[in-house]
Amino acid sequence: AWDEWHTDGGSPYDFVIVGGLSTGGTAGLALAARLSENPDQTVLVLEGGEQPDVVANYRTPGAALNLLGTVIDSGFVSIPQVTLKDRQITYHRGRTSGGSSAINGMVYGRGSSSIYNKWQELGNANWSWTDVFPLFRKSTSFLPQNLNDMDFFTYDPASFGNGPVPLTYPPWYPESSVSFIEAIGAIGVEPVQELTLGTNVGIKQIPNTITSDYQRSSSYNNYFEQAKSRPNLELRMLSQVRQIILEQQGSNFVATGVVYTDLAGGSTRNITAKKEVILSAGCHQTPQLLMLSGIGPQEILSTNGIPIYVANPNVGQNMQDHFYYSINVRVQEAASTEFLINDISRMQVAGQEYQQSHTGPLSYPGSGSTHGFQKLSKGELESLNATELIGSREDQAHIEYYWEPTFFPLLPTPQYAPRKNESYFSLTAGVLAPVARGNVSLQSNQIIDSPAINLNYMGAETDRRIAIEAFKRMRSILQQPQIQQWTIGPAGGEVSPGPAVQTDEEILEYILDTATTAYHAVGTCQMLPQDQGGVVDDRLRVYGVKGLRVVDSSIFPVVPDDHIMGPVYMVAEKAAIVIMEDWGL
Numbered sequence: 001a002w003d004e005w006h007t008d009g010g011s012p013y014d015f016v017i018v019g020g021l022s023t024g025g026t027a028g029l030a031l032a033a034r035l036s037e038n039p040d041q042t043v044l045v046l047e048g049g050e051q052p053d054v055v056a057n058y059r060t061p062g063a064a065l066n067l068l069g070t071v072i073d074s075g076f077v078s079i080p081q082v083t084l085k086d087r088q089i090t091y092h093r094g095r096t097s098g099g100s101s102a103i104n105g106m107v108y109g110r111g112s113s114s115i116y117n118k119w120q121e122l123g124n125a126n127w128s129w130t131d132v133f134p135l136f137r138k139s140t141s142f143l144p145q146n147l148n149d150m151d152f153f154t155y156d157p158a159s160f161g162n163g164p165v166p167l168t169y170p171p172w173y174p175e176s177s178v179s180f181i182e183a184i185g186a187i188g189v190e191p192v193q194e195l196t197l198g199t200n201v202g203i204k205q206i207p208n209t210i211t212s213d214y215q216r217s218s219s220y221n222n223y224f225e226q227a228k229s230r231p232n233l234e235l236r237m238l239s240q241v242r243q244i245i246l247e248q249q250g251s252n253f254v255a256t257g258v259v260y261t262d263l264a265g266g267s268t269r270n271i272t273a274k275k276e277v278i279l280s281a282g283c284h285q286t287p288q289l290l291m292l293s294g295i296g297p298q299e300i301l302s303t304n305g306i307p308i309y310v311a312n313p314n315v316g317q318n319m320q321d322h323f324y325y326s327i328n329v330r331v332q333e334a335a336s337t338e339f340l341i342n343d344i345s346r347m348q349v350a351g352q353e354y355q356q357s358h359t360g361p362l363s364y365p366g367s368g369s370t371h372g373f374q375k376l377s378k379g380e381l382e383s384l385n386a387t388e389l390i391g392s393r394e395d396q397a398h399i400e401y402y403w404e405p406t407f408f409p410l411l412p413t414p415q416y417a418p419r420k421n422e423s424y425f426s427l428t429a430g431v432l433a434p435v436a437r438g439n440v441s442l443q444s445n446q447i448i449d450s451p452a453i454n455l456n457y458m459g460a461e462t463d464r465r466i467a468i469e470a471f472k473r474m475r476s477i478l479q480q481p482q483i484q485q486w487t488i489g490p491a492g493g494e495v496s497p498g499p500a501v502q503t504d505e506e507i508l509e510y511i512l513d514t515a516t517t518a519y520h521a522v523g524t525c526q527m528l529p530q531d532q533g534g535v536v537d538d539r540l541r542v543y544g545v546k547g548l549r550v551v552d553s554s555i556f557p558v559v560p561d562d563h564i565m566g567p568v569y570m571v572a573e574k575a576a577i578v579i580m581e582d583w584g585l
Ligand SMILES: Cc1cc2nc3c(=O)[nH]c(=O)nc-3n(C[C@H](O)[C@H](O)[C@H](O)COP(=O)(O)OP(=O)(O)OC[C@H]3O[C@@H](n4cnc5c(N)ncnc54)[C@H](O)[C@@H]3O)c2cc1C
Pocket: 018, 019, 020, 021, 022, 024, 025, 026, 027, 028, 046, 047, 048, 049, 092, 093, 094, 095, 096, 097, 098, 099, 100, 101, 103, 104, 105, 106, 107, 108, 109, 239, 240, 241, 242, 280, 281, 282, 283, 285, 286, 289, 447, 518, 519, 520, 521, 551, 552, 553, 554, 563, 564, 565, 566, 568
């Protein structure tokens, strides 16, 4: 019944990109910008959400956490998690031009070279660190600030190029973030000058994706802004793609376009792509769209009444993600940014300062930007019985330590609810080489229903052991004098979970009660040979369908040991190159 729907006529578009950072989201807009550099190629981006600046203060770094739950956030909720005592986890996700780069924490990283070498070893030619490092450089530029003269605000110019994504340090930092950097030496994490050159071990202040005048830079503000005046590039917002149009040509299927709903006008339309359809709808919605279009596991498709065109059991499987959990500490007011929540008059002063000069506490990303990355030695992995990581994922960071100037992640725990007349900071641990895999499935055969997201955090014993170990290491950091100079109250200020939690069993119980997502989901359409779990090949082409690629975080075959926006921009740069090569452009 595709031809019963309204058709946009003879399509002028070579490439039709769906959502994502390089399309409408993070990868989607970056890719669209690169493809449209060739004036002979026409590119259409269909984005389901609105433009991000419909939300006030979207570009104010200090307001980042306030974007969650607004109209530019899909706000998915996972299915009940057996591994997390049946809790359902809220999974924020950008639904806007710029995708998740428009609502994220603006922390920029790349991860260890061994991750990308592993991508190549698994069967993907030309994806090693040597291949991708120039693309990381190409996508970014570092905006030097005089802060570089200060300890821990360092960077190496060799790591950055002249690319669209600006990186710099905000002009305001809580002094106590430096105390964390000084204290973490107690567990062997040492200050380093740069983390983006392939060795992701150590600690420093982390640069943010913000402009020289300290405003958020999503892919809507960087890649797309630079390209939007080109006549061969069009971005249609509020255009929700519901299905890929597949045509059978002999024994092959070819993606010839998409069906989308114009959410503003209410009509449903077909649009054809002269060359390719590119999915950049992100790690949850790209597999959902494939399945709704008849590409995926037979059982899921049949259960939802979807005709099977290309059976591939790997679609939506193998999801890898970072989870984290926090220890919260009561501190003096000067060590925290809680005053922005607790005292409306101080929030107003900060608001005025940011409005006038883009400086002050609101120039600083709300969830902090001081992170340490720790590699566990072979001996430590052995003593934790982390057998799955030994020999395969040894040469990377295994634990990330975050410092946040708030009660994080902003929810009461079973042990403590934050109080208005108190201030807090927190230490958070993230497990960077998770063994357990989650998956994405369907709740129905309609795009308006969100995908069924199963995180399966800590579904493997190794993940639980590393999580417990990281908790104990955070407690050692908290005992250091540099931290204790700020704390208030008994037990070194620890209010959650507090001193009653001591044994491994008690610690695990606390983690299972409070762990949540770091929003780094990857792998649901992983780039691997199909018989090893792949959905796309190393040129990002979907197996079994011509004219269809995936370009977003879902293609990562191994999750990087870092925040993943930087790798998503890199993948968009790589995609632009392989697409142009494949079409001889
Ligand atoms: C709250 C949060 C905080 C984060 N913090 C950080 C951080 O500090 N640092 C970091 O490195 N990473 C961070 N991340 C992760 C990072 O931002 C994302 O992994 C990355 O942006 C994903 O890019 P993507 O292109 O794969 O997908 P997205 O950027 O999510 O893009 C998907 C796009 O597709 C659109 N779409 C989906 N379905 C359809 C459809 N059917 N039709 C049309 N459009 C559709 C969506 O509206 C969206 O715009 C964070 C993520 C979140 C959610």
